[in-house]
Amino acid sequence: MMDKALADNLDRYISKLQEVSEHLKELRTSEFRKTNRNGPAIALKSAPDFLAYCALVALFRRNIGRLSEPSCVAIIVVPPQWKLGDVDEAARIILKGQDGLKICLHPTSKHKRGWEIDPEELLETGKKLIIFTQEGTVVHEDFELAATVFDKLNICDPRHLRALSKFRKCGPLTDDQAAVIALQPSDRMEAIFRRDQPASRAALRLAATQLDRSQAPKNLDVTKGFGKASTWALELKRDLADWRQGKLPWSDIDRGCLLYGPSGTGKTRFAAALAAECGLHLEATSVPKWQSYKDGDLGDMLAAMYKAFAAAKENAPCLLFLDEIDAIGDRAKFPSRHDTYSTTVVNAFLECLDGAEGREGVIVLGACNFPQKIDPAVLRSGRLEKHVHFPLPDATARGEILGFHLPSLANDNALKEIAARLPGKSGADLEMLAREAKRTARLEMRDVNIADVRSKVVVPAPLDAPTLYRVAIHEAGHALIAHAFSLGKIEHVEVYDNVKHFATITDSNGTTKAELPPRHYLTRWDAMKMITADLAGAAAEDLIFGHRSNWSSGSRESDFAKATTTAIEMVTEYGFGSSLYFLPNSIDITAASKLWEDLPLRDEVSDILQEQYQRARDMLDRLKPCLLKLADALVKHKRLDALQLEPYWPGATKTKTTDRRSHRSH
Structure with missing residues (x-):
């Protein structure tokens, strides 16, 4: 040649x-x-x-x-x-x-x-x-x-960049400026090296953009505020430190993890922060990006996949973050017209996860909303073996997220108080809140302040006495049935008046928090009790007021949604219905309309729910004095912890501290 x-x-x-x-x-x-x-x-x-x-x-x-x-x-x-x-x-x-x-x-x-x-x-x-x-x-x-x-x-060797800059009369370049330019794609070079224009100006702008992108994850503390994800992050950081020192073989490290949870919770930002915390290079992509690569045919899809894993290996130790990984699908559920394409994609993905050449130094972190849509082979040991629920941020994490987006207010206690009163808000919601606050200040040509943030927060309306009492009845119903069935230790029951007591954990008017013991097996009666407890809040309202509110439904986390999911699993997976067939994941829980397409299943699920709803109502009718006493105490004290709840359980010794209020006026 x-x-x-x-x-x-x-x-x-x-x-x-x-x-x-x-x-x-x-x-x-x-x-x-x-x-x-x-x-x-x-x-x-x-x-x-x-x-x-x-x-x-x-x-x-x-x-x-x-x-x-x-x-x-x-x-x-x-x-x-x-x-x-x-x-x-x-x-x-x-x-x-x-x-x-x-x-x-x-x-x-x-x-x-x-x-x-x-x-x-x-x-x-x-x-x-x-x-x-x-x-x-x-x-x-x-x-x-x-x-x-x-x-x-x-x-893009620095000497070549300087020669180009000299020939085009674009001025001198420092080492840092040359390093920034070297990372840019080829089709940007003409814009950077415009004749008779300083290339250093373009380099400074590129550096500023990269700085903006890199600051966010490093300011977030991944070891706090993200539930089990924070625990896993701490373990991973410790294991990687031991691996770097030669104390731990790579085979003993979690090489794959799946984060799953609601959308907008900041899984992508968490991945970037985790990489920074652990000193890993970050390669971030998504399955939809692979699917849309070039013409989107099978060859292009596989090329994008192989390229992502190759880049991760080249930059090891590396965290390869794969968003929307549930789009990879499940080979058992592909429609026949897409079976060949989709099966090939899943097989190639499995090959990338544990190919013969290995992937030492590469941790694969997947993220999705619906883990049940992923092929089980992807989630087995040695692949994405760790499965961590990624919750909505708690009060502390919400404060850190707001503080990141509003750095001038990050140490202000008032910002933390605002964050504590925004339960149910995702990281994306908090980012939008901060953006709107900054826009208000920008229009008035001044720095953002706490008043700007408060002005963008929708404050929940104070609950009037009848509404607060209905909330108390609802939560008392849950607590009594859960206690009667010994489903777990009830840690506290709480109602919020939105005057002095505000929700900080969930976006609701009240909560009953119970610590459920781990179950190694489940009986039909166990499943029935869980459904009864989920429906007990609505049943208590129905018993006392003659009708129920919409607090028990309306979201995938609602009482009725949880009860329905359990009933479907009873019939299709556990053999607790009228048939003994086993059809796991036969119904897409994320698409409620699917239940209505299977009429026999719909009827059987409906019968289970109706039966347990009536069971809850009948039990609470027998426990009505306890229900009313507990509701009265909740209205008065707003929160009752485990020890404070003892006098209100059925069979407890009567005390003089109970506060009985007639409900007739409500």
């Missing part, structure tokens, strides 16, 4: 690159080919061509011996942010007139019909071949076997 004459040409090019042509202004586009080895002319014609040209010259020089062999096959890996076409153009400038030489741009993906290249034709005996391939792309196995040179193109 390259003989002595070519080596001499390259040496002459290097010396020309160090000169500033006195006749630079006289060069014209039409003369470009005539000056095809003149660095200044190339720099004026095309910034990407010039930088690729310089990088190729350096690569050829360090491989000159092997490239000069009679028959040579060189695989040259091009960074992902650079187009193969730009490198191809530069190679043709350098190698123009060389006989017996072929240049091949390797396809970025294998089409479903196979490779769209013919290696047998390209690998003709006695010919020299240069193959340009994108980083992260799978290379045809025949080329890998025949390769005599395998090297990576180092584009």
Whole structure:
């Protein structure tokens, strides 16, 4: 591919690159080919061509011996942010007139019909071949076997960037500015190196943008406020420290984890913060991005997947974050018309997770809203083996999120108080709140203050006496049935008047918190008791007031939603219905309409719910004095902890501290 004459040409090019042509202004586009080895002319014609040209010259020089062999096959890996076409153009400038030489741009993906290249034709005996391939792309196995040179193109060397800046009269560049520019894609180089304009200005803007993007995760404390996810983050950080010190083998580290929970909770931001906390490089992508890569066919999808894992391995130790991973699907549920495509995708993903070459130093973190949609093989041990529920942020985490978006107010206790009174708000909700507060201040041309934040918070209306009493009856119903069935230790029961007592954990008017013991097995009676307890709040309202409110329904976390889910599982998974069949996940719980398509199942679930609702109402009717006493106490004290609840359970010794109020006025 390259003989002595070519080596001499390259040496002459290097010396020309160090000169500033006195006749630079006289060069014209039409003369470009005539000056095809003149660095200044190339720099004026095309910034990407010039930088690729310089990088190729350096690569050829360090491989000159092997490239000069009679028959040579060189695989040259091009960074992902650079187009193969730009490198191809530069190679043709350098190698123009060389006989017996072929240049091949390797396809970025294998089409479903196979490779769209013919290696047998390209690998003709006695010919020299240069193959340009994108980083992260799978290379045809025949080329890998025949390769005599395998090297990576180092584009955007600081010396080359400074030369380009000099030729285009774009001024000097510092090391930091050159480093920022080097990370940019090839199609940005013309904008950065505009003739007679300072390239340092573009570099400063790029650096400022990167700083804005990098500050967010580093300011979040992933070890607090995110429930079990915080516990896992602490364990991972400790294990990685031991691995780096050689105290722990990689096989003992959680190499894959699935975060699942409501949308907008900040799983992406958590991943970035986790990478920063653990000192890992972050590669972030999503399954929908893979699906939309290029033309979106199977080959493109697989190419995007392989590229993501290759980039993670190259930058190990690395955290590979895969958002919307439930889009990968489940092979058992694919429609027949998509079965081949989807099954191939899942199989390829499994291969990436635990391929023969391994992935030491790469932790895969998936995130989704609906884990039940993911193929079980993806979630087994050795793959995404750890499954962590990612909740809505608690009061502390909400304060940290608001503090990040409003750094000037981060240490203000008033901001923390506001955050505590925003239960149920996701990270996305809090970001929007901060954005609206800053917009208010910006319109008045001043800094943001606490008043701006308060003005954007929707304050819940105070509950009047009848409404507060209804809430107390509802929560007392839950508590009494849960206690009667010994479902778990009831830690506290609470109601909120939105005057002095506000919700801080869940967006509701009241809560009954119970610590449920772990269950190693479930009986039909256990499942029935759980449903009865879920429906007890509505049943208590119905008993006392003759009708119920909408507090028991309206969301996937509501009492009725939980009871319905349990009833469906009883019938389809546990064999607790009228049939013994086993159809796990046969109903998509996230799509309520699916239940109505299966009429026998709908009728059976409805019968279970009606039966347990009536059971709850009948039990509470027998416990009515206790129900009223407990509700009265909740109205008076707003919160009763475990010990304070003891006098109100059935059979407890009567005390003089109970406060009985007639409900007739309500």
